[in-house]
Amino acid sequence: MKKYGMVIDTKLCVGCGACVVACKTENDVPEGLHRDWLVEEVTGKFPNLHMEIRSERCNHCSDTPCVSSCPTGASHIKKGSNIVKVDPNKCTGCQACVVSCPYNARFVMPEGYVSKCTFCDHRVEKGESPACASVCPTHAIVFGDLNNPMSRVSRLLRARKFKTIIPEAGTDPNVYYLI
Amino acid sequence: MKEITITTNKISNMVDGHFHAWGWEVPLYLFLGGLTAGILIITAVMAFRKRQDGFKLSAGKLSLWAPIILSLGMISLFLDIKHKLFVWRFYTAFEITSPMSWGSWVLLLIYPLSFLLILATIRESYPGLFSFVNKFLSALKLDVLFKKLTEFSEKNHKIIAGITIPFAITLGIYTGILLSAFGSRPFWNSSMLGPLFLVSGLSSAVAMVLILSNENEERSLFTKVDIALLLTEGIFILLFLIGLATSSAQYKAALTLITGGALTPSFWIFIVMFGLFIPLLLELLELNGRKINPKLAPALVIAGGLFLRFIIVEAGQMNSWLPY
Amino acid sequence: MASNFTRRDFIKISGYGAVGSVVSGKLINGKSSPESKPPESNVRKTPTFCAMCTFKCAGWAYTRDGAPWKLTGHKDDHHSNGRLCTKGTGGWGTYTDPDRLKTPLIRTGKRGEQYFKEVSWDEAFEYIALKLKKIAEEHGPECVALLTHGSDGSFFKQLLKAYGSSNIAAPSYGSCRGPREEAYILTYGEPVDSPERTDMSNSKCLVFIGTHIGENTHSSQVKEFGDALANGATVITVDPRFSTAASKSDHWLPIKPGTDMALLLAWINVIISEELYDKQFVKNNTTGFELLKTHVEKYTPEWAYTETTIKPDVIRKTARIMAKNAPATLVHPGRMVVWYGDDTQRVRTGAILNALLGNWGKKGGFFNPLKADVPGYPHPPYPKPSKTWRDAFPGKFELANLALSSGICYASIPSVDKSCSFKGWIVYGTNAMRTMPDRAKTLEAIQNLDLLVAVDILPMEITGWADVILPECSYLERYGELRVTSGKKAQIALRMPALDPLYNSKPSWWMVKKLADKLGLNEYFKWKNVEEYLDLRLTKAGTSLKELKKKGVITLPDDTPIYYNKNEKIEFDTESGKIELYSQLLEEHGFDPIPVYKRHENPPEDYFRLLVGRSPFHAFGRTTNNPILTQLQNENHVWINTLIAKDWDLKNGQYIKLENQDGVVSNKIRVKVTERIRPDSVYMVHGFGHTNKFLKKAYLRGADDSTLITKVHTDEIMGGTGMRGNFVTFIT
Structure with a gap:
């Protein structure tokens, strides 16, 4: 079983948004909808300031309220991995999953079904990294198998201090932020 | 202080600066579902009463409302879902972890039960309807079956009622659990929501009896029942608030929505004041013989029940673990 | 950020539109969902290099079933290193923009009234x-x-x-990087050029002064900045604003705008007085050191403190860090440097500081760029x-x-x-x-x-x-001039059409x-057509159009080293053949041979200095109508310090107008209340507030800074148009 994850280095991320545009074009994400987005968090008072920039997306959590709240099985975990996906042919658009996601990572497509980040599994199947990771100019986004101790993501998590977003929501996210 | 900005203009599900996926359809559905549960519980419980004269509505006529109101609720739910051609997918799976899946299957069982409950008293309550349906079905050569079914229901009225009660309670509680199961929404994430919505659904159903009934004995009994239900509802709301107030920071933050935040006036005025306190007062005065428009208190109760769903559904969406 | 999406709109779209969209989404678009469609059906990739800005990153344009899909960087390319920036990745938006010019037009009404006939x-x-x-x-x-x-x-x-x-003029000279090129030509005999010859990947200490790499997303610059960060380089950023680069820095010096030269001179003062400069390099390769030494004696950190508001100990500390890491210290020359009219002199001060650090032709400093030699297409001599x-x-x-x-x-x-x-x-x-x-x-x-x-x-x-408008097709629909730029590799890149031109564009x-x-x-x-033009030139350079069509980018063999050896004597293309710390040429033309600090005007009461920069999501005004990029940002904000916002009772997201010292009023713009800027300045990104109504997404969205820049401080040396001497106040 693969446990895919992302390790995003907030020290390298410059918030350029290339990840957002690469995702939109790679996946034909319709106008106004976003599978990934950027958050800037500034703390302190002038001139003692700190800023963290994060490229955020679905966390492909290990504990998935979006999958467990789905009444039809449309929201599911892809076989052999932890990639959380939506099957448009099963989705009723009831939005239980949209409401259940603490990260607001899901949205309704113009056609009516729910969509979200897929970790570009169509690319991953071919051994490529997701579009956002492949475009990042500072190589801040690293994708890989967390179950493999020799993968870059695993090594980064061993070497660096990291955090996840709102771990207290209890979803056990698989997108890590190096701090 | 933190300055948090989503710099890439993300507007998925964001309306007027906060998360908003569910509009008016879901709270209306939850209200109508709770009302249906209340109606079914009343008609089922009344089946066990020995003396049914003087209780024509609650023991008989009321049952017809259950499938009608339930269907309105289902229409409301259908309006909410966005991938409408795939609505049938609710019934190609049973997802044990999904309250919505449970709900959709319970609803499916509620329909036959509610029809049997109608048939159990139809000859007495709606003789005109009975003969009309009979005539209609005879054209289809189904009148024999209909008659048999009616006789079966009349004979097994109490058994049917006995089976209905747990299912109706499940339905009532489900309307709350649907929300409380969302761990990502601190405002909803309280086990009080199930009982609260059940009691609120029951009190709305009782209020319906009070509005529709013209019999003094029935009105007087149900006024007392309503007082008890409103008191219970008040206690449940209090427990719900205490639950939020004594939980972790995120839950406390959720509570501030109705203790100073955006939804404070609507919560305290429409739910607590006009939905609970004033009708309670009016009903107590009425029992003490004061002349008050008898339809006023129950109308307020029903409106209060509707507001309860609307405000709670809105509040849950306005608050989440993430501050953005 | 705030959106203009109202609840009512949302409900309309999501609720009532749902039944219709089930049908229309599938049938009318003739395009099924990405989830159900294998993304690889009928995919074609064509070499191109980007025209979203002028950095010219090479990449591949992907089409799917004859329709635009995506753009990616070319992995061999020394501009993009395989990764296009935000704008480059969104390049197909230029093609799909429905507001494009569609046919040649000749003016029929008065100039500016926009009455045209199609011709x-x-x-x-x-x-x-x-x-x-x-x-x-x-x-x-x-x-x-x-x-x-x-x-x-x-x-x-x-x-x-x-x-x-x-x-033939490029506005990028007089309105952007001209003073930088002239300052380096005056000092080193060579320009910095684009892409910059900065070796940031190998820098141990980076100094940014008024340059905001990160928000300015020129691909190789951002990549190299990232490399430096990953390698643990010490970063010193001088900016009145807590820019992205500042947030990545070890030392942020929130300087009072207009005083940058004072800081640079004080740094030089510290480096000379504490004898921290590269003595061998200075001796071998520079002229005028003794004059410089005397000249900067008065520019002490204590003096600079009163000008810049940067504390003397911070100035000393940062100067020592620079010296300690030299020659792998780079005082970045910046890019958009037309600020106060003394820009050539200011950039030259930085160039002198770099000379003292001895980083010319050194790893982590300025490398010696390589360039492919591609002859032009032969033609008779042009008339004189x-x-x-x-x-x-x-x-x-x-x-x-x-x-x-x-x-x-x-x-x-x-x-x-x-x-x-x-x-x-x-x-x-x-x-x-x-x-x-x-x-x-x-x-x-x-x-x-x-x-x-x-x-x-x-x-x-x-x-x-205009009298005549000629609609050009986008860079994704045309062959273009070859890209022959200098860098760490000698490369040639080709731009060829990925799709046929839309409408009647050419x-x-x-x-x-x-x-x-x-x-x-x-x-x-x-030449008969562009293919013939390109092929002849490429053949002369030892390759062919056929090869370029296949490879997109080719790297010509060139083993000239991009660094000098330690203590190697360098021949500079200046009059003295050395780095001119003291410039004879400037003196001859009546300018200060060594930069002299002059004070600039301060904003009057209730006015704030207007600072301008770039959005990372846009290439100025050229992309603010792009259907893809506007989804990230469709208007600009004016940054106002929290304290000032409180004084003026301004709320985050509120619309205000700006009025400059000459009474010129901007279009409405949203306020960003932030700690990230000095109280004496306001900041906005350039490129918004378009006034051409035919740009439907951009028309009057946000405010345009250039209309507020009515006071231009001309650089006497090279004519650059200094734009940071304008002050604005708020109209609520």
Whole structure:
């Protein structure tokens, strides 16, 4: 079983948004909808300031309220991995999953079904990294198998201090932020 | 202080600066579902009463409302879902972890039960309807079956009622659990929501009896029942608030929505004041013989029940673990 | 950020539209969902290099079933290193933009009223040729100028030279990086160039002064900055604003705007007085050190503190860090450097500081760029122009190595004392109203022209004022001039069409070829079509169009080292053959031979200095109508310090207007209340507040800074248009 994850280095991320545009074009994400987005968090008072920039997306959590709240099985975990996906042919658009996601990572497509980040599994199947990771100019986004101790993501998590977003929501996210 | 900005203009599900996926359809559905549960519980419980004269509505006529109101609720739910051609997918799976899946299957069982409950008293309550349906079905050569079914229901009225009660309670509680199961929404994430919505659904159903009934004995009994239900509802709301107030920071933050935040006036005025306190007062005065428009208190109760769903559904969406 | 999406709209779209969209989404678009569609069906990739900005990153344009899909970087390319930036990745938006110019237009109403008639290409060329011939007869061909931005302006440059004018200006010179290039030419004999010859990947200490890499997303610059961060380089950022770069820095020096030169001089003071400079390098390769030493004695950190508000110990500490890491310390030369009119001198101060650190031709400093040699297409010698734009400015800007667009602009306004007055402009791919400050002057110049031709993809402010509009197809629909830029590798890149041109738009090479025919200049353009033009040039360079079509980018073998050896004596292309700490040339022209600090005007009470920068999501005004990029940002914000916002009772997200010292009022703009800026300044990104109503997504979204820049501080040395000397107040 693969446990895919992302390790995003907030020290390298410059918030350029290339990840957002690469995702939109790679996946034909319709106008106004976003599978990934950027958050800037500034703390302190002038001139003692700190800023963290994060490229955020679905966390492909290990504990998935979006999958467990789905009444039809449309929201599911892809076989052999932890990639959380939506099957448009099963989705009723009831939005239980949209409401259940603490990260607001899901949205309704113009056609009516729910969509979200897929970790570009169509690319991953071919051994490529997701579009956002492949475009990042500072190589801040690293994708890989967390179950493999020799993968870059695993090594980064061993070497660096990291955090996840709102771990207290209890979803056990698989997108890590190096701090 | 933190300055948090989503710099890439993300507007998925964001309306007027906060998360908003569910509009008016879901709270209306939850209200109508709770009302249906209340109606079914009343008609089922009344089946066990020995003396049914003087209780024509609650023991008989009321049952017809259950499938009608339930269907309105289902229409409301259908309006909410966005991938409408795939609505049938609710019934190609049973997802044990999904309250919505449970709900959709319970609803499916509620329909036959509610029809049997109608048939159990139809000859007495709606003789005109009975003969009309009979005539209609005879054209289809189904009148024999209909008659048999009616006789079966009349004979097994109490058994049917006995089976209905747990299912109706499940339905009532489900309307709350649907929300409380969302761990990502601190405002909803309280086990009080199930009982609260059940009691609120029951009190709305009782209020319906009070509005529709013209019999003094029935009105007087149900006024007392309503007082008890409103008191219970008040206690449940209090427990719900205490639950939020004594939980972790995120839950406390959720509570501030109705203790100073955006939804404070609507919560305290429409739910607590006009939905609970004033009708309670009016009903107590009425029992003490004061002349008050008898339809006023129950109308307020029903409106209060509707507001309860609307405000709670809105509040849950306005608050989440993430501050953005 | 705040959206203009109201709840009502949302409900309408999501609720009532749902039934319809189930049907229309599938059937009308003829396109099923990405989830159910194998993304690889009928995919084609074509080599291109980007034209979203002028950094020219090479990449691949992907189409799927003959429709746009995506753009990715070319892994061999030394500009993109395989990764395009935000704008480059969103390049297909230029192609799909529904507001594109669709057919040639000739003006029928008054200038600027935007009444045009649709004409054929032949009619348009006939009209232009007639006017050009008339101007040549009456005033001489030198009275026609070309304002250009972007690599395919090359064909129009050739046309103008064949026609007999050498007045070719890129606004990027006078309004952006001109002073930087001149300062480095004056000091080192060579420009910094684009892409910059900075070796940031290997720097141990990086100093950014007024440059905001990260928000400015030129690919290799951001990549190299990232490398430096990953390698643990010490970063020192000088900026009145807590920029992205500042947030990545070990030391942020929130300097008082306008005093950067004081800080640079104080750094030099510390490095010399504490003897921290590279003595061997200075001895071998510089001239005028002793004069410099005496000159900077008075510029102590204590003196600089009163100017810059940066504490003396911080100045000393940062100077020592720079020296400690030298020569792998780089004081970045910046890019957009036209600020206060003394810009060449300020950038030169940084160049001198770099010289003291001995980083020229050193790892982590400035490398020696390589460049492929690609001969031009042979043509007869161009006619020699008898006058140029310089004749309009006798005795001025003699040290400017390139033409000034503002010079051309001012010289188009008739006056008795100008011996060269312009009668015709060809404006290629640059929105002259916005790229030059002082809009009123630009308009006055335009009103006096006999011919204004605008070649563009989108309607812009400038096309609204044009006599003839020629709709160019986007870079994804055309062959372009070859990319031969300098860098760590000697490379050639090809741009070829990924799809056929939409509407009646055409590539610039085609327009130039046709116009040359009409003007009787076809002897200068002997090629039949662009493929022949490119192939001949590439063959001469040792490759071929066929190879480039397949590979997109080729790297020519060149083993010239990009660094000098330690203590190697370097020959500089200056008069003295050395790095000129003291510039004889400047002295001869009456300028300070060593930079002298001069105070700049401070904002009056209730006014704030207007600082301007870039959004990482946009390439200035050229992309603010792009259907993909506007989804990330569709208006700009004015940054206001929290304390000031409190004083003025301004709320985050509120719309206000800005009024400058001359009473010019901006379009409405949202407030960003933030700790990230000094209380004496406000900041906004350039490129928003378009006033051409045909740009449907961009029209009046946000505010335009260039209309507020009415006070221009001209750089006396090279004519750059300093734009940071303007002050604004708030209208609520």
